[in-house]
Structures are given as C-alpha cells and as structure tokens.
Amino acid sequence: MASRGALLFAALPVILSLLVSPISCWSSGGATWYGSPYGAGSDGGACGYQGAVSQRPFKSMIAAAGPSFFKNGKGCGACYQVKCTGNSACSGRPVTVAITDSCPDGICASQAHFDMSGTAFGAMAYRGKADRLRSAGQLKIHYKRVPCNYNGMKISFKVDAGSNPYYLAVLVMYQAGDGDLSAVDVMQGGCKAGQHDRSGKPWMRMQQSWGTTYILNSNDGKPLRAPFSFRLTSGSGKVLIATNAIPAGWSAGMSYRSSVNYRA
Numbered sequence: 001m002a003s004r005g006a007l008l009f010a011a012l013p014v015i016l017s018l019l020v021s022p023i024s025c026w027s028s029g030g031a032t033w034y035g036s037p038y039g040a041g042s043d044g045g046a047c048g049y050q051g052a053v054s055q056r057p058f059k060s061m062i063a064a065a066g067p068s069f070f071k072n073g074k075g076c077g078a079c080y081q082v083k084c085t086g087n088s089a090c091s092g093r094p095v096t097v098a099i100t101d102s103c104p105d106g107i108c109a110s111q112a113h114f115d116m117s118g119t120a121f122g123a124m125a126y127r128g129k130a131d132r133l134r135s136a137g138q139l140k141i142h143y144k145r146v147p148c149n150y151n152g153m154k155i156s157f158k159v160d161a162g163s164n165p166y167y168l169a170v171l172v173m174y175q176a177g178d179g180d181l182s183a184v185d186v187m188q189g190g191c192k193a194g195q196h197d198r199s200g201k202p203w204m205r206m207q208q209s210w211g212t213t214y215i216l217n218s219n220d221g222k223p224l225r226a227p228f229s230f231r232l233t234s235g236s237g238k239v240l241i242a243t244n245a246i247p248a249g250w251s252a253g254m255s256y257r258s259s260v261n262y263r264a
Contacts, residue, residue, distance in 0.1 A: 026142040029112030031082060033121035034064065037134055041117035045101025047076035048171050048211035053100050053117075057150040057174065060119035064101035066108035073211045075099050077179040078235065079148040082114060084124045086140045089133040095123045096146060098179065107138075114143065148179035149264035157230065157245050158255040160213060165223035169215045170206075170230075170246070177262035178234035184214040185231040188224060189248065203231055226250055230258075238262060 035041040040060035044050035054060050063082075069075045081094040103115040122130030124139075133139075153174050160169035172181060184206045191202030206214035218224050227244040234240070242258035250256070 037118040062100040063097040064103035064115040089129040161253040166218040180235040183233040187229040
C-alpha cells in the first residue's frame with residue numbers, strides 16, 4: 001500500500017491545476033434568434049460594430065443580450081459558449097458567440113437570455129437540421145462565459161465620422177480575452193506615460209458614449225493632439241496600452257489597427 005506522503009505527492013499536480021485553472025460552470029438560460037436565418041442578426045446593433053458583425057472575426061456568430069449581460073454597453077464584446085437542449089435537432093455541441101447587440105425587452109429582460117443571429121442559432125443543430133432548429137423559435141440552453149479568441153487579430157480603433165480636431169469619438173473593437181471594456185483612457189501626442197500629476201494627466205478618461213464608442217472633448221479650446229495612445233481596462237481589470245494607435249493626420253471615418261491585443 002502506498003504511503004500517505006506518496007499519495008499526496010501523486011495528487012499534487014491535480015491540486016495545483018485546480019488552484020491555477022479557473023473552473024467554468026454551465027448555467028441555464030434561453031435563446032431565440034432574429035434577423036435573416038443565415039445572417040448576423042442586425043447590421044451592427046447597439047454595440048456599434050455596424051457591418052463588421054458579418055465579417056471576420058465575428059462571421060455572424062453573434063448575439064443580442066438582455067440587460068444583465070449587455071450592462072448598458074459595458075458587456076459589448078464579451079464571448080459566451082452556448083449549447084441547446086430539449087430539441088431533437090440540438091447537437092449538444094457548444095457554439096461561441098460575441099455580444100454585439102442589446103435585447104432590452106420582453107423575455108430578454110426577465111431571464112438569462114440570448115437573442116442569437118440566425119447563423120449562430122442554426123449552428124447549434126446537427127448537420128442539415130439548422131432550419132428545423134430555427135423553426136422551434138425558442139430553446140432552452142446552457143451557457144458559460146469564455147475568453148474571446150480572434151486568432152491573432154489586433155485591436156482596432158475606428159474614428160467616428162463626426163470627429164473633428166476638438167472632438168474625438170472612437171469605436172474600439174476586437175478585444176481578445178475578456179472581450180469587454182470597463183474603461184478607456186487616451187494620451188495625446190507630446191505626452192509621456194509616467195509623467196503625470198495627481199489628476200491623472202496625460203492619461204485622460206474617455207466618456208462612454210454608447211456601445212464601445214468612447215469620446216473626448218477639448219476642454220481648453222485647443223485642438224486635440226495626435227498621435228493618440230489608448231489605455232484599455234477590461235471588464236476584469238486587465239490593462240493594455242496601445243501606443244500611437246491613431247496617427248497624426250488621422251481622418252474621420254477611418255479605422256486604425258493597433259499592434260497589440262489581450263491574451264486569449
């Protein structure tokens with residue numbers, strides 16, 4: 001018979017893995033679908049992603065979320081695995097969706113609910129049975145939060161068409177890992193991180209306008225100074241800095257891809 005010490009030594013790797021690896025549990029909820037049966041729900045939705053929802057990396061695998069998940073836009077970009085139960089067309093295989101829209105009323109407001117794109121809803125079915133599953137309309141599901149993985153794509157900053165030298169509005173997209181954002185700070189050109197006073201300058205807190213669009217106004221009557229660097233804080237508090245993400249000579253309506261992203 002093995003000694004107590006030997007048994008403890010053998011079990012040590014398992015104990016350590018439990019300590020360092022988060023255990024994600026499935027929760028129960030509901031799902032419906034909206035938009036085209038083979039589409040991306042709506043063209044952009046309440047997070048502001050516009051036509052990008054049907055393009056890589058989302059590829060129409062998106063969902064609108066109720067208030068408890070949407071969080072007034074602070075839940076935008078979060079990723080969940082969803083699998084359906086209770087229907088003969090359900091494969092039981094989980095699909096991953098990103099939150100790109102809001103479903104504020106009705107059944108979405110009363111329980112944990114995902115209003116999925118037709119594409120994502122059908123992806124939960126056995127091969128060849130997507131239309132049968134969509135015909136059910138509403139399903140019971142299991143879901144869990146998972147890291148977003150965009151296969152190396154970097155975070156993008158799209159300058160809103162209404163921006164000007166005194167007003168900057170930026171849509172932040174494609175955050176890996178947590179996916180969502182709790183805060184965005186900006187540093188103007190000519191400043192250096194680490195050289196700031198108690199007010200937090202040169203990092204300036206941007207105001208969430210809607211979805212993942214954040215804005216900054218010039219408060220001194222002078223034009224804002226590019227290039228602009230961004231300090232992103234994820235929903236769980238992870239901080240990432242994108243240096244000079246929007247260059248000098250930027251144009252309203254243009255998207256600028258940074259060189260960084262969170263670890264998935």
